[in-house]
Amino acid sequence: MGDNEDTWRLGGKAGLPAAWLRRAGRSVLDAVFPPVCVSCNRLVSTPQALCPICWSGLTFLEKPYCPVLGLPFAHDLGDGVLSVEAIADPPVFERLRSAVVYEGAARHLVHSLKYADRGDLAPMMASWMLRASDGLVDGCEGIVAVPLHRYRLWRRRFNQSADLARHIATLSGRPFLAHALIRQRRTLTQVGLGARARVENVRGAFRVPVDEAGVLVGKRLLLIDDVYTTGATVEAASRALLKAGAVSVSVLTFARALPGHI
Numbered sequence: 001m002g003d004n005e006d007t008w009r010l011g012g013k014a015g016l017p018a019a020w021l022r023r024a025g026r027s028v029l030d031a032v033f034p035p036v037c038v039s040c041n042r043l044v045s046t047p048q049a050l051c052p053i054c055w056s057g058l059t060f061l062e063k064p065y066c067p068v069l070g071l072p073f074a075h076d077l078g079d080g081v082l083s084v085e086a087i088a089d090p091p092v093f094e095r096l097r098s099a100v101v102y103e104g105a106a107r108h109l110v111h112s113l114k115y116a117d118r119g120d121l122a123p124m125m126a127s128w129m130l131r132a133s134d135g136l137v138d139g140c141e142g143i144v145a146v147p148l149h150r151y152r153l154w155r156r157r158f159n160q161s162a163d164l165a166r167h168i169a170t171l172s173g174r175p176f177l178a179h180a181l182i183r184q185r186r187t188l189t190q191v192g193l194g195a196r197a198r199v200e201n202v203r204g205a206f207r208v209p210v211d212e213a214g215v216l217v218g219k220r221l222l223l224i225d226d227v228y229t230t231g232a233t234v235e236a237a238s239r240a241l242l243k244a245g246a247v248s249v250s251v252l253t254f255a256r257a258l259p260g261h262i
């Protein structure tokens with residue numbers, strides 16, 4: 001039995017390595033609370049992981065894609081080639097990136113974080129977002145989350161976008177500007193609304209408080225949301241940030257619906 005740092009002696013000559021005790025402790029815990037897939041609850045070998053079936057159902061968004069909207073291209077079209085969508089309807093934000101397509105296990109993760117008190121999922125989801133950010137996190141001077149109206153925040157107790165933003169700020173060392181943006185009026189949930197109704201629903205919904213405006217002037221900001229669907233919400237939020245003096249706003253979401261899948 002060694003006397004190195006990883007050894008924890010239990011009195012007298014009987015020595016048990018700490019690593020062995022940790023493993024034993026974990027196996028006892030695993031026997032009582034076996035680790036389960038964070039999406040579907042099948043048994044898995046590692047805590048806070050997805051099972052192979054859920055994992056294989058995820059579509060990570062990777063290059064080649066439109067440099068503005070991050071829409072995947074079937075073939076590499078070369079530098080600077082934009083998607084038809086970005087040309088036909090240029091967004092007010094500078095660029096958009098997302099980690100995964102909003103379907104299957106990704107949809108389940110978003111719903112669990114939002115409605116099922118699964119704040120424990122946020123660190124994993126934030127790390128996927130950071131990996132997918134294509135330099136947007138490194139290049140920003142402040143991170144802002146899409147806010148909930150205070151009534152909805154009171155009912156739900158938890159803003160999933162703010163939680164993701166907080167974890168991305170911690171992972172990257174970029175400042176999280178938690179009070180930079182408020183939702184000044186209650187809006188309908190965007191779920192089930194058509195594209196035009198979504199734009200109307202969130203028009204003028206966001207505002208930068210007067211005492212926060214000075215912090216944003218001249219800054220390159222990164223706006224965080226859980227899901228991008230038609231873009232109406234992040235467009236409205238970006239407009240408010242730009243009006244308050246931000247020099248640019250880019251958007252990073254966990255998941256995104258692809259055109260034709262909304």
Ligand SMILES: [Zn+2]
Pocket residue numbers: 037038039040041042050051052053054055
């Ligand atoms: Zn699973």
